[in-house]
Amino acid sequence: MYTGELPLNKALYLNYKDVYSPNFFITKQIDGEIRLNNLKYKIENNKQITSFDVIDLIWMPTFRINMTKEDLIVELSLIYDKLLISYPLSRVARKCLILWAGKYLKNPEKIKIVARKLKMSAINMKPFEEQLRDAIIDGELTRAEERGKEIGIEKGIEKGIEKGEENIIKRMLKKYNVEEVSKMTEIDIKQIKAIKTKL
Structure with missing residues (x-):
């Protein structure tokens, strides 16, 4: 998965027998507003959350969106708190959101909100680079x-x-x-x- 600024417009992939070839895509080209609204809609209307929705939640901070990363991470932690998904998926989503929080959150009030919603320990509160x-x-x-x-x-x-x-x-x-x-x-x-x- 590539999240940089190169001007690639389509996914590249190869599917040969017995060969693992990952799909590459640029997450900055994905409209985060649509994906965020889709998640909110599904939660508000008790629709099934798929593993693809969880992947959107995890990678949302890399998508193109009209929010600061801090506000987005707070929003995602509020969404995470309402998710009804399997434990393994929930664990992965939580750990990824904790990493994003460690990387981008600086505002103490926002840190408290995210820490409460993600049930973060003191070690999780330290920025990832510090950990x-x-x-x-x-x-x-x-x-x-x-x-x-x-x-x-x-x-x-x-x-x-x-x-x-x-x-x-x-x-x-x-x-x-x-x-x-x-x-x-x-x-x-x-x-x-x-x-x-x-x-």
Whole structure:
């Protein structure tokens, strides 16, 4: 689905056997007024709401319409509150409206209306970009913590190796002098002397 400004006037699609080819259309060319009025009419007259109507509700903020995005999202949340649709469809519609609200709502009064109608939690009240940033930061902190544990394990292994080398050198010093141990192990004489003082 393309929602940009390119001058494409018709849907393009391919339907070959066993090949998934999505239909592309420009939502800015869709008359949002008609779709919004259609939804209102169906609700007011107790007409069946189809999944296509729910798709209209979800994508309405991208349609061509003579309302601000904030006013439209408030209107859509009021419509959503009156929808009699299946739970899965309702869940999808609600989540999409929450994303639109997070992206476009700035007026505190409108936020309160939408939050009440969509039963939004505090986390939903944060703009989507802020939620995404928090999730990214949380992921980075988790990765840093895991890397810290890995570094700790690596340092522990290095320390163990050093301790093991030191124990070997101590046993060698019982049989050989400092210079001989240094030549055999290729370790500096000063380090060997330092280990010898721990005996």
